[in-house]
Amino acid sequence: MPNLGRCCGARHVSEREDFQEDVTSVSDRLAAEALIVDVDGFEGPLDLLLMLSRTQKVDLRKISVLQLAEQYLGFVREAKALRIELAADYLVMAAWLAFLKSRLLLPPDPSDEGPSGEELAAHLAYQLERLQAMREAAAQLMARDQMGRDFFVRGVPEDVTRVRSIRYTATLLDLMQAYARIRTKEEFRPYAMDREHVFTMEQALDRMRGLIGFAGEWTDLSSYLPDGWTAEPGRRRSATAATFAASLELAKQGQIELRQSETFAPIAIRRKTP
Amino acid sequence: MSDVPETEKSLFAAPPQAEQERMVEAILFASTDPVTVAELSARMPHGSDPAEALVLLRRRYEGRGVRVVKVDDAWAIRTAPDLGFLMQKETVETRKLSRAAIETLAIIAYHQPATRAEIEEIRGVAVSRGTVDQLLELEWIRFGRRRMTPGRPVTYVVTQSFLDHFGLESARDLPGLKELRAAGLLDNRPLPGASPVLDDEGEEQIGQSEMFED
């Protein structure tokens, strides 16, 4: 695009020479031409304005914003004539500068509340000055001695070996939670054990009610223990206790009679005959 | 039990000054990255005063082939810049930074903390993602605090690596900083009759130059 622009642009400009009223001198025209050719090289309207302002060859603080606005508008006009597509922000800036130009040229309208043309112009000049200052600062920064170019770091840094020590911590809450966890677990356990190793009185009653009809003779209570509950002492104890309690219950209900010859002697039961 | 070593430790005197200087020297020589005083303290024997040793060491290396330099709150040894010509072999070919990247870097350095909007306002063009990414990747900039303004934009600040790379002791030592500030070029001057966006930036002004104030 730049190359193409250069050749075509040059031809177009010469063809339109007679109609160039805004471009007053040959050098200005050449400058405008060069700018258009480089439009891709500019980083936006502000960059272009800064470039244009340099042609005024004055301190940026004393720049004529009016003149600058005209230069810019001239540039946009030229680009349009050459059918060069300008990005939207270039056109936005052109519109704003046209507005600024009118503000600067016309006597201030007392009913207008907005900022004056001078204020707007001063701000634009400030923006340009600031951009220029940042560019100079950037250049100064890059001109400094740089690491890896002007000064150097140690070629053989020594590895710092990391001695890692681990410190274990726990809070009182951790401790309490841990203990609570265990205790909660334990509360469940007897419940689970009941199922397996505890023969309840209800179970014994159910069992004895079914068997009692066959107990016409005195029979040792231990013979009423269910199968599988006599071998292991724990289970035997549980079953014995439950069966004994159940027999007391049945005796109370008048269904059986109990007999024990002496303390700790075997207990015998038989069906009570009505 | 834990208070025994404390008393026990204090029975040992801190190493003599000359010895402390040797220690700082050894640690700085061994490290590529700047080492903070706190880190020196942590690595040196109990009771050492690396700050004092650093002053002596820095003086000792004045005018030598290597120098003791301060980077932010840390210290490092670097070769003297005038001897760079001897180091073609060590020279690292750095990727050429684009003009946009260099300007963005400078704006962040001089205006930090700076938001993307501020950078764009100063440059007058959008800042591409790639430009910021490149600077982040170089570890020359990092994210600063978010601005307490609508949208809570992120800010960028320069890093210790940036200071180290450009041989700066602190961001206050940026070239021409004082002059720029005196000329009001680091102010965030809003457009007269500012639009709401610029209003926000007016508020953001608070963040500006505050780092340079103390």
Added chain:
Amino acid sequence: MSDVPETEKSLFAAPPQAEQERMVEAILFASTDPVTVAELSARMPHGSDPAEALVLLRRRYEGRGVRVVKVDDAWAIRTAPDLGFLMQKETVETRKLSRAAIETLAIIAYHQPATRAEIEEIRGVAVSRGTVDQLLELEWIRFGRRRMTPGRPVTYVVTQSFLDHFGLESARDLPGLKELRAAGLLDNRPLPGASPVLDDEGEEQIGQSEMFED
């Protein structure tokens, strides 16, 4: 610059001795490998005498934190051997005690003195040697008296360090079951199918060891 003819270069006098020493210092500092005298010669301005500069430099670093040492036929800067201890950094990593360890510790604290078998019975799983060792090493538990039961098993009790760490005056200050329940740490819901009686029994049963009785 570098293409200045050899003859022209020789018109310049060799740099002064002190300057040569600086150069050698910078080169040795920045080089990734030890540097030979020949290499130094090649890199330094014409007419330099690096061998001489090395002698001076070596002497200058005598007794310092780093030394100029000969490695084969080349030269390098290295940390003084007596300062090697500075090249390690201690990092302390804080870690939570494992579940097995904290549970074991809790059981010992609540039931002390407790044997391993008792701990295992309460936890319902075997206690690994490592878990107990870890607690011993932390000095949170120690061996108590042996039990006067068959096999005379060792018992474990908590230590003063344990009390210090958990901010307790004595093991009796450990919150009891009622307090744990009040703190919501113990599940208060009756189990499906379990009678509230069981719950009460649980609590009574937990009224447990002697330490809570008075």
